[in-house]
Each structure stands twice: as C-alpha cells, then as structure tokens.
Amino acid sequence: METGGGTMAHLAKLFEMARDRTPAGRRDLADKVGDFYFAGHDLSKREMDLVVDILRQVIRDAEMDVRLGLAQRLAVHDQAPHDLIVLLANDRIEIAEPVLLHSGVLRDADLIDIILRHAEAYQIAVAKRPAVSAPVADALVEMGSVQVAETLLGNRGASLSPQAMAKLTTAARRVPPLREPLLGRPELTSDLATRIYWLVSQELRRAILERYPIPRQQLDAALQSTVQDLVDGTRGRTSLTGEQLETVERLAEAGAITPPILIQTLRLGQIDLFKALFGRIAGLAPETMHLLIAESGGEALTLACRALKIDKGFFASIFLLSRAARPGEQIVDPRELSRVLALYDRVTPEAALPILQSWRMNPGATQLMPSRRRDRPET
Known part of the structure; x- marks a missing residue:
C-alpha cells in the first residue's frame, strides 16, 4: 500500500494524463484512475477528493465504452461516490443499466427521479433490482408500462404496497400476461384474486380457490364485473381485440x-x-x-x-x-x-x-x- 510521496506522485501523473483529451488519452486515463481508485490506497480525504474529481472528469468527457467500463466497476462498489453513481445512472441506458441493476449507493429518491425522467428501459432496470422498496415500486406502477409491471411482479425482492397491488390487478384485467405473475405475489388478497378469477385458466382458478375460500356470490359478482368490462370495452367497436377474445375464451373454459x-x-x-x-x-x-x-x-x-x-x-x-x-x-x-x-x-x-x-x-x-x-x- 503506497503512502506519502508515492501516492502524490501517482496523483500528479494522473493529473498530467488528464490534459490529454483525445479518445485514446481518455481511455488510458480511465484505466489508470480506475485501477488507482479500486486498488485500496490509503488516501486522505483531500487525496480521495482529487481522485474522484478525475473520475468525474473522465465520466463527463470519455467515450461510451470507457464510461461503460467505469460504470460496471463502480456499480458493485458500495463506497462509490454518490454523485458519480447518480451521474452514471442518468447516462445512456447501456451505461446506466449496470448501475441501476446493482448499485447500493442509489437512494429511493434517486431511483424515483430516474423513473420519472427516463424511458421504459431505465424503469425495467430499476424493477429488476435485488430489492425494490414500496415507494419505488409505487412510482414504477404509476408509469403504466406493461413490461415494467410484468418485471416488477416477477421480482420477489420487490415490496408491493396495497395501492400498487390494486393498480396491478386493474391492469391485469386488461392485460393477460400480468395475470399469472400477479397470482404468484404474496401480497395478493382474496378480493384482488376474485377480480381476475374469471380471466385466468382453469388451473389458476383452481389454485385461487385452494388459496382463498371465496364465496360463490362473490364469484358471481366478479363474473358480472368481467362481463361489464367486456361490454364497456367493445362499445362502439365492430370487432373484439385479442385480449377481449382471450377473455371470451376464459369465460368459455369456466362454463x-x-x-x-x-x-x-x-x-x-x-x-x-x-x-x-x-x-x-x-x-x-x-x-x-x-x-x-x-x-x-x-x-x-x-x-x-x-x-x-x-x-x-x-x-x-x-x-x-x-x-x-x-x-x-x-x-x-x-x-x-x-x-x-x-x-x-x-x-x-x-x-x-x-x-x-x-x-x-x-x-x-x-x-x-x-x-x-x-x-x-x-x-
């Protein structure tokens, strides 16, 4: 482990390299400063601030492959500077994705801001994180993306609030791919399961009744609601959508x-x-x-x-x-x-x-x- 003059000499060399703004120079600097940062040198706060300043400059100026390499290394580093991680998480999706997927430095507020500001690909990456808090999941559900909802439902590390589950159930009534993963959620209640009972396969209907003792009159009310949704969805149309035809198929299967x-x-x-x-x-x-x-x-x-x-x-x-x-x-x-x-x-x-x-x-x-x-x- 280097200390004193050796460390300062390294820093001086890095600052000299930082003057080279050519793509090759940026790439060489990224490799050297990255190696130096992750090598575990015993740096003072001032020295660490200098290294981070160089990293920040590299992230802003370097080409995409250089930024991607740094993003992949910083994403799994729990002590990575917060502002650098946020900067990378807002970069192009190819660079942001490893950070969004793996970085524990990102806070809920950072993730929610990214969800609100960026496109679906960023939201999907957030939905795949090993742990997704209820506030972050709420923000994801509010965006209304089917693929994001499907990803979130399939993530057992996601915490879904009652409000999120209600909205996902409403979406599942319209979108068949959401139904089976919704039924697999531990947060699912009897009332929510009843709302999609007539829209799923016979096997899943059996699973619902094994899990919840739903009264017959409640199932009958759910059937009326399902038919009313079909009526409302076909009003003014001359043909049924694929999703509506699938609902017809499910109703037929259920007799x-x-x-x-x-x-x-x-x-x-x-x-x-x-x-x-x-x-x-x-x-x-x-x-x-x-x-x-x-x-x-x-x-x-x-x-x-x-x-x-x-x-x-x-x-x-x-x-x-x-x-x-x-x-x-x-x-x-x-x-x-x-x-x-x-x-x-x-x-x-x-x-x-x-x-x-x-x-x-x-x-x-x-x-x-x-x-x-x-x-x-x-x-």
Missing part, C-alpha cells in the same frame, strides 16, 4: 357463458360481443355467426339454441333481442316468434346437433338453411 350472460349482452346492445360469446360455445366461426344472425327466418338461430339445449324461455329472449339488434329491425312480428317457438318444440336437441356440427365443419358456407330445411326442418 361461464350462460344464457343469462348472452341475454345481458344483447340487452346492452352489444351484438358483436354476443356473436363472439355465442360463437364460442356453439363452436362457430365468426363468418358463420354473421350468417346465423343475418338469416331472415330465424331458423338457424333456433336450431343452434336447440342443439345447445338452451331453455325455451331463454331462447325466446335471445331470439327477440337478437332480431331487434339487426339493422332496421326494432319490432319483431309476433307471428315470427310463434313460428320459431313451434320449430323449437318440434326439433329435439339430438336432431339439431348434427346440423350445428355441419355448420362447424363448413364455416365458408354462403347460407345456413337450404330452402327445403327452411320450409320443414328435420325432426
């Missing part, structure tokens, strides 16, 4: 697409959502569902409902509401209702099922009901 749910969507005027829900349980392609609703006589819808064993009272409501939702049709002729109810009574589910199956196998058909079948469906 939650019931006649009352179908009727609810029709009462709210959501004919496209009805097509998606009905099409899923009937196994019909979107183009086939379009034909089924557009078909003038209503026989196709009648046969589909009969094949699915939908109760007659529910069928009547579905028929009336779906006909009223068609363009230009506000009132259904009572004779039309009488005719399809008679057809419903005449055709058994067993007779209707092969017809439905034929529609499943021929989604490109231009019509569902041949003229002879429209006149007298098979029984």
Whole structure:
C-alpha cells in the first residue's frame, strides 16, 4: 500500500494524463484512475477528493465504452461516490443499466427521479433490482408500462404496497400476461384474486380457490364485473381485440357463458360481443355467426339454441333481442316468434346437433338453411 510521496506522485501523473483529451488519452486515463481508485490506497480525504474529481472528469468527457467500463466497476462498489453513481445512472441506458441493476449507493429518491425522467428501459432496470422498496415500486406502477409491471411482479425482492397491488390487478384485467405473475405475489388478497378469477385458466382458478375460500356470490359478482368490462370495452367497436377474445375464451373454459350472460349482452346492445360469446360455445366461426344472425327466418338461430339445449324461455329472449339488434329491425312480428317457438318444440336437441356440427365443419358456407330445411326442418 503506497503512502506519502508515492501516492502524490501517482496523483500528479494522473493529473498530467488528464490534459490529454483525445479518445485514446481518455481511455488510458480511465484505466489508470480506475485501477488507482479500486486498488485500496490509503488516501486522505483531500487525496480521495482529487481522485474522484478525475473520475468525474473522465465520466463527463470519455467515450461510451470507457464510461461503460467505469460504470460496471463502480456499480458493485458500495463506497462509490454518490454523485458519480447518480451521474452514471442518468447516462445512456447501456451505461446506466449496470448501475441501476446493482448499485447500493442509489437512494429511493434517486431511483424515483430516474423513473420519472427516463424511458421504459431505465424503469425495467430499476424493477429488476435485488430489492425494490414500496415507494419505488409505487412510482414504477404509476408509469403504466406493461413490461415494467410484468418485471416488477416477477421480482420477489420487490415490496408491493396495497395501492400498487390494486393498480396491478386493474391492469391485469386488461392485460393477460400480468395475470399469472400477479397470482404468484404474496401480497395478493382474496378480493384482488376474485377480480381476475374469471380471466385466468382453469388451473389458476383452481389454485385461487385452494388459496382463498371465496364465496360463490362473490364469484358471481366478479363474473358480472368481467362481463361489464367486456361490454364497456367493445362499445362502439365492430370487432373484439385479442385480449377481449382471450377473455371470451376464459369465460368459455369456466362454463361461464350462460344464457343469462348472452341475454345481458344483447340487452346492452352489444351484438358483436354476443356473436363472439355465442360463437364460442356453439363452436362457430365468426363468418358463420354473421350468417346465423343475418338469416331472415330465424331458423338457424333456433336450431343452434336447440342443439345447445338452451331453455325455451331463454331462447325466446335471445331470439327477440337478437332480431331487434339487426339493422332496421326494432319490432319483431309476433307471428315470427310463434313460428320459431313451434320449430323449437318440434326439433329435439339430438336432431339439431348434427346440423350445428355441419355448420362447424363448413364455416365458408354462403347460407345456413337450404330452402327445403327452411320450409320443414328435420325432426
């Protein structure tokens, strides 16, 4: 360990090297001052301040690869000067990332400031830190990035406040990739788990019920909320998003697409959502569902409902509401209702099922009901 004159001679040499502002000179200076700083010399406060001043100058002036090398070395040094670490943490992401990931010198206030000032890549790096405090996690969640939220949920070293968990649950209702990591969090409560119950796979629903004894009425209320979200999200749209179609799929897996749910969507005027829900349980392609609703006589819808064993009272409501939702049709002729109810009574589910199956196998058909079948469906 050098002391006295040897140390001062080294410092004098470093200051002389600092006059060379060429890229090669900056790189050589960075190597030498870095080696000197990390070598553990017994420096006085004044001497250490001089070394840090040189480091600060190098960080401001050197090319990116030089700054990156210093950032990687300083990131794991617990005694690194705070202002240098903050300077590096606000540099280009390639340089900032090792510091954001590993430096214990950064304080919560530093991290929150970086989260607010910088782009998503910086936020992801902060979310990956071995320990993320609740205030820092709150700031990350507020930014609204799906990738940041997914990273944070997967980090068991992150502390998530009740407020953060509530916001992440709301986000998970819209964003499928957040659901499974959310369910793995120790901070998850029964109420929050209920909010996404109908949006996850059968396996995850089982896991929720094993972890929480959720009353049936609470699950029913959550189902209504999920359907309402679908209705609100599809209002004014002519097609469903991928996320909405995934929700439809999850509801179907759970056996939650019931006649009352179908009727609810029709009462709210959501004919496209009805097509998606009905099409899923009937196994019909979107183009086939379009034909089924557009078909003038209503026989196709009648046969589909009969094949699915939908109760007659529910069928009547579905028929009336779906006909009223068609363009230009506000009132259904009572004779039309009488005719399809008679057809419903005449055709058994067993007779209707092969017809439905034929529609499943021929989604490109231009019509569902041949003229002879429209006149007298098979029984």
